[in-house]
Amino acid sequence: MTRVYNFSAGPAVLPEPVLQQAAAEMLDYKGTGMSVMEMSHRSKAFQGILDAAEADLRDLMGIPANYKVLFLQGGASTQFAAIPMNLMGGGVADYIVSGSWSKKAFKEAQRYGRANCLASSEDGNFSYVPAMDSIKVSSDADYVYICQNETIYGTLYHQLPETGTVPLVADVSSCFLSEPIDVARYGVIYGGVQKNVGPAGLAIAIVRDDLISDEVLECTPTMLKWKTAADNGSMYNTPPCWAIYISGLVFQWLKDQGGLTAMAERNRRKAAVLYDFLDQSQLFEGTARKEDRSLMNVPFITGDADLDAKFIAEAADHGIQNIKGHRSVGGMRASIYNAMPEEGVKALVDFMAAFEKENA
Amino acid sequence: MTRVYNFSAGPAVLPEPVLQQAAAEMLDYKGTGMSVMEMSHRSKAFQGILDAAEADLRDLMGIPANYKVLFLQGGASTQFAAIPMNLMGGGVADYIVSGSWSKKAFKEAQRYGRANCLASSEDGNFSYVPAMDSIKVSSDADYVYICQNETIYGTLYHQLPETGTVPLVADVSSCFLSEPIDVARYGVIYGGVQKNVGPAGLAIAIVRDDLISDEVLECTPTMLKWKTAADNGSMYNTPPCWAIYISGLVFQWLKDQGGLTAMAERNRRKAAVLYDFLDQSQLFEGTARKEDRSLMNVPFITGDADLDAKFIAEAADHGIQNIKGHRSVGGMRASIYNAMPEEGVKALVDFMAAFEKENA
Numbered sequence: 001m002t003r004v005y006n007f008s009a010g011p012a013v014l015p016e017p018v019l020q021q022a023a024a025e026m027l028d029y030k031g032t033g034m035s036v037m038e039m040s041h042r043s044k045a046f047q048g049i050l051d052a053a054e055a056d057l058r059d060l061m062g063i064p065a066n067y068k069v070l071f072l073q074g075g076a077s078t079q080f081a082a083i084p085m086n087l088m089g090g091g092v093a094d095y096i097v098s099g100s101w102s103k104k105a106f107k108e109a110q111r112y113g114r115a116n117c118l119a120s121s122e123d124g125n126f127s128y129v130p131a132m133d134s135i136k137v138s139s140d141a142d143y144v145y146i147c148q149n150e151t152i153y154g155t156l157y158h159q160l161p162e163t164g165t166v167p168l169v170a171d172v173s174s175c176f177l178s179e180p181i182d183v184a185r186y187g188v189i190y191g192g193v194q195k196n197v198g199p200a201g202l203a204i205a206i207v208r209d210d211l212i213s214d215e216v217l218e219c220t221p222t223m224l225k226w227k228t229a230a231d232n233g234s235m236y237n238t239p240p241c242w243a244i245y246i247s248g249l250v251f252q253w254l255k256d257q258g259g260l261t262a263m264a265e266r267n268r269r270k271a272a273v274l275y276d277f278l279d280q281s282q283l284f285e286g287t288a289r290k291e292d293r294s295l296m297n298v299p300f301i302t303g304d305a306d307l308d309a310k311f312i313a314e315a316a317d318h319g320i321q322n323i324k325g326h327r328s329v330g331g332m333r334a335s336i337y338n339a340m341p342e343e344g345v346k347a348l349v350d351f352m353a354a355f356e357k358e359n360a
Numbered sequence: 361m362t363r364v365y366n367f368s369a370g371p372a373v374l375p376e377p378v379l380q381q382a383a384a385e386m387l388d389y390k391g392t393g394m395s396v397m398e399m400s401h402r403s404k405a406f407q408g409i410l411d412a413a414e415a416d417l418r419d420l421m422g423i424p425a426n427y428k429v430l431f432l433q434g435g436a437s438t439q440f441a442a443i444p445m446n447l448m449g450g451g452v453a454d455y456i457v458s459g460s461w462s463k464k465a466f467k468e469a470q471r472y473g474r475a476n477c478l479a480s481s482e483d484g485n486f487s488y489v490p491a492m493d494s495i496k497v498s499s500d501a502d503y504v505y506i507c508q509n510e511t512i513y514g515t516l517y518h519q520l521p522e523t524g525t526v527p528l529v530a531d532v533s534s535c536f537l538s539e540p541i542d543v544a545r546y547g548v549i550y551g552g553v554q555k556n557v558g559p560a561g562l563a564i565a566i567v568r569d570d571l572i573s574d575e576v577l578e579c580t581p582t583m584l585k586w587k588t589a590a591d592n593g594s595m596y597n598t599p600p601c602w603a604i605y606i607s608g609l610v611f612q613w614l615k616d617q618g619g620l621t622a623m624a625e626r627n628r629r630k631a632a633v634l635y636d637f638l639d640q641s642q643l644f645e646g647t648a649r650k651e652d653r654s655l656m657n658v659p660f661i662t663g664d665a666d667l668d669a670k671f672i673a674e675a676a677d678h679g680i681q682n683i684k685g686h687r688s689v690g691g692m693r694a695s696i697y698n699a700m701p702e703e704g705v706k707a708l709v710d711f712m713a714a715f716e717k718e719n720a
Contacts (some may be wrong), residue, residue, distance in 0.1 A: 004393030008400040011601055019387050019395050026383035027376070033364030033681065035379050037559035037606065040368040040682055073433040073561060074583055077597040081581030108582055194598050199397035201433065201561040201600030219579035221441030222468055223434055237437040238554050240561030241371055242602060246397065321393065322400055 005344035008322035009151050009297060009335040010174065010195035013344075018249040036245045041238050049241075050234070053248030060251060060260055063183050063206055070205040070226060071234035071244055075192045076173050078224065079203060080105040083169055083188070084112035085220040087143045087211060094118045094141045096161065099126040099150025100328065101171060109145070112217060118144070118161075125329075126153040128289035135161045143167045143187060149175035149294050151195065152326040154287065154333065156294040160185055167211060174296050176204075177254060178338060179264035187211050196296065196337045198247030201240045205229075254338065263338055267295045270336050270345045274298050277349045283307075283356040287331065301331035308332060311355055318351050365704035368682035369511050369657060369695040370534065370555035373704075378609040396605045401598050409601075410594070413608030420611060420620055423543050423566055430565040430586060431594035431604055435552045436533050438584065439563060440465040443529055443548070444472035445580040447503045447571060454478045454501045456521065459486040459510030460688065461531060469505070472577060478504070478521075485689075486513040488649035495521045503527045503547060509535035509654050511555065512686040514647065514693065516654040520545055527571060534656050536564075537614060538698060539624035547571050556656065556697045558607035561600045565589075614698065623698055627655045630696050630705045634658050637709045643667075643716040647691065661691035668692060671715055678711050 006013040029036050032045050039046045054069050063069065072079070083105070084093060091113040095106040097120040109115035116138055119130035137144055144163045149156045151174040160168065167187025176196045183189065188207050194200035205226065212226045222228050228236045257263060275293060278286040278300055287299045302308055308331055312324050325331040336345055366373040389396050392405050399406045414429050423429065432439070443465070444453060451473040455466040457480040469475035476498055479490035497504055504523045509516045511534040520528065527547025536556045543549065548567050554560035565586065572586045582588050588596045617623060635653060638646040638660055647659045662668050668691055672684050685691040696705055 002393050003387060006394050006398055008398065008403075011397060011399055011401060011598065013398050014395065016387070019397075023383045023386035026386070027363060027379050033362050033679070034366050035374065037371060037379075038366055038368065038373050039371055041371060041560065042687070043368075043682070073435070073600075074438070075433070075597045078434070078581065078583040081583065085581075112579070192598060194601075199602045200401065200598040201603055217579070219472070219577070221438065221445075221581075221584065223438040223441065224581065237435045238371065238552060238560045240433075240600065240603070241554075242559045243561055243600070319393070322403070327402070 002319070004319045004321045005340070005347055006321050007334045007336070007340070007348070009326065009333060010192075011200050012195055012335055012337050013339045014198070014246070015250060015253045015339045018246065018253055021249055022246060037242050039241065041235055041241055046241055049245050049248055050239070053244055053251060056248065056251035056255060057204070060177060060254055061181070061183055061206070066209045067183060068207050068209060068212060068230045070207060070229040071239050072203045072205055072229060073201065073240055075203055076101070076171050076190065077104070079190055079205065080108035081112070082224040082226070083143070083145065084109045084115070085217045085224055086226050087167070087169070088113040088217065089215055090140060090142045092116070092138060092140045092142055094138050094144045094166070096130055096135065096144070096146045097122060098129050098155060099147060099153045101150060101173070102145065102147035105145060105147065105171065116141070126150060126155065127287055129155050129157055129292040132159045132161050137161070137163050137166050141166050143169045145169045147171040149296055151297050151335070152299070152329060154294045154297040154299040155289070155292040156296075158292065167208065175294070177260060177263065178267050178296055180260040193243065193247050195335070198250055199243050202243035202247060266342065267336070267338065270340065270342055271295045271298065273342070273345050273349055274334060274336065277352060281352070281356060283359065284352060296337055297333060297335050299325055299329065299331060299333040305330065307359060314355065315351055320348055320351055323348070362679070364679045364681045365700070365707055366681050367694045367696070367700070367708070369686065369693060370552075371560050372555050372695055372697050373699045374558070374606070375610060375613045375699045378606065378613055381609055382606060397602050399601065401595055401601055406601055409605050409608055410599070413604055413611060416608065416611035416615060417564070420537060420614055421541070421543055421566070426569045427543060428567050428569060428572060428590045430567060430589040431599050432563045432565055432589060433561065433600055435563055436461070436531050436550065437464070439550055439565065440468035441472070442584040442586070443503070443505065444469045444475070445577045445584055446586050447527070447529070448473040448577065449575055450500060450502045452476070452498060452500045452502055454498050454504045454526070456490055456495065456504070456506050457482060458489050458515060459507060459513045461510060461533070462505065462507035465505060465507065465531065476501070486510060486515065487647055489515050489517055489652040492519045492521050497521070497523050497526050501526050503529045505529045507531040509656055511657050511695070512659070512689060514654045514657040514659040515649070515652040516656075518652065527568065535654070537620060537623065538627050538656055540620040553603065553607050555695070558610055559603050562603035562607060626702065627696070627698065630700065630702055631655045631658065633702070633705050633709055634694060634696065637712060641712070641716060643719065644712060656697055657693060657695050659685055659689065659691060659693040665690065667719060674715065675711055680708055680711055683708070
């Protein structure tokens with residue numbers, strides 16, 4: 001068995017100890033005589049898994065008691081509709097469009113009310129995050145929406161918009177648990193887990209109590225109403241048990257690593273190795289504006305599509321996998337999530353240096 | 361490691377060879393150097409998994425070419441809304457209510473148009489399936505809805521309603537792949553996979569081409585529109601990759617067992633062992649009407665709640681797990697899905713006989 005360095009943007013690399021534990025428990029989870037996949041979601045064993053996952057997540061992120069943690073299905077894309085359905089009672093919402101994902105969310109919201117685009121960086125091919133000091137939140141907005149880390153363009157909000165009493169809703173899919181955040185600054189923090197947390201098929205929403213109610217848009221499916229999940233401990237129907245189990249193991253692993261402060265340090269160190277190389281390279285160039293760079297997704301190019309293709313192919317031969325940029329932008333992208341070891345980033349940079357020498 | 365006989369109604373027992381393969385491939389799927397959970401859904405390896413799963417399912421069920429297979433999230437409960445959203449363009453639908461699940465689907469549909477209850481067996485605590493010969497489909501109905509096997513009450517439609525040109529929509533969650541069916545009799549066949557197919561977190565819908573269109577109810581979330589999944593090969597966003605992978609392994613296992621004809625024979629044999637015992641028992645009694653009995657879910661009682669509790673507790677000590685009836689009805693329920701070996705059913709009946717002797 002040879003493991004590769006997997007730079008996929010998601011689904012993405014998971015901690016090896018988590019995979020080993022999952023394999024070891026596959027036929028008999030802790031003496032229950034069955035796999036987690038075979039377990040009734042109403043069983044004590046599974047309730048224990050769910051409760052531990054929630055407690056560990058609360059602990060890791062410092063989630064205040066007045067926030068609910070919801071385990072959901074359908075990915076962030078389903079929440080693009082659920083968010084206006086749950087929050088747009090006043091019919092107005094503000095969106096900041098900093099990439100493909102916030103743009104998709106914005107478009108979906110327009111179907112349910114008056115969604116305003118407060119600012120957009122589409123004019124610069126989403127290579128930057130719009131300036132926060134020029135953001136003016138609508139006085140009648142039900143919420144302000146951002147995608148905090150745009151996976152495709154490799155940008156991160158290093159500063160949040162000032163929204164006053166208007167709740168801030170943030171898609172954190174690709175920066176989930178990458179560093180400590182102040183949960184109280186947000187009304188809703190949510191994301192698919194398949195980038196930095198666990199396997200595809202689970203979305204987590206952390207929602208402030210007062211934003212969960214029966215007063216949703218009339219056509220809201222029962223399953224998309226957050227109150228349905230909140231009132232039923234995320235088990236109105238069968239939840240994605242396996243994805244919750246694996247995510248829970250990742251939470252434990254994160255705690256073993258020292259929690260989010262330690263992860264943030266490691267993530268900054270890892271990102272610096274790659275960005276420092278890019279900044280001195282004569283061949284490679286990072287595409288995101290420096291001050292908006294993501295810690296998790298690092299897109300770069302040579303400026304020559306053929307050379308990009310050659311790099312991607314040769315990298316794969318060196319055990320550096322899934323380094324190709326998103327099909328919508330081309331070039332390369334290294335996703336260096338929590339579970340990517342520092343050696344992986346060093347191996348990538350070493351290979352980039354060798355490739356640059358050869359192709360100078 | 362001791363495996364138990366797991367009679368859970370879902371999530372439920374999976375074939376042991378499938379679990380073994382999943383454990384063996386956990387850190388390195390077929391030389392890719394990564395787990396299926398870590399794999400980009402846009403990778404060739406995952407596309408291969410998805411394509412094989414669909415091809416094997418088509419083969420097993422004999423799905424005609426004019427039906428699409430959609431891999432979805434959110435369980436059957438999300439489809440309770442998606443079905444009217446996708447099909448109720450004319451504003452009218454007929455429902456047959458034969459248990460909790462069809463009742464829930466009926467209630468959700470009432471929120472989106474005029475949903476008629478054609479027949480109900482609620483007067484008999486859902487112990488039977490309404491008579492098919494008295495069913496009169498509304499001439500203006502967009503579809504007729506049934507839940508083909510009601511998991512909680514252990515009933516199965518042994519005959520389908522005659523719906524003429526009106527499409528029949530069937531929730532088959534708890535009888536999925538339990539025996540061959542004539543797909544062409546249905547407009548939509550769908551279900552959560554967590555009972556008879558795979559792990560929780562995946563729903564499969566088999567939908568006739570002409571029922572998939574952009575003409576959905578106006579408020580339909582993009583992710584609930586079947587055309588979104590159909591146009592994007594079930595990958596508009598990241599699908600529940602792991603659940604698709606495991607379901608695919610189960611499809612292969614079913615083919616290895618001889619396909620659905622062989623499974624149906626085995627399932628009838630297994631069910632007969634249990635029903636024959638119940639029919640001669642002086643202590644235990646099956647609760648579903650004989651002619652409507654499910655092959656998959658067998659609810660039974662002693663008529664004495666304390667004795668039921670004693671039976672459930674002692675059964676657990678004998679490695680017979682999750683035999684408790686649904687919290688809404690009490691008593692016992694043995695779910696004997698495809699992956700429950702014949703020895704499991706025999707062990708249950710042997711234990712029931714011994715218990716009856718002791719507690720006569």
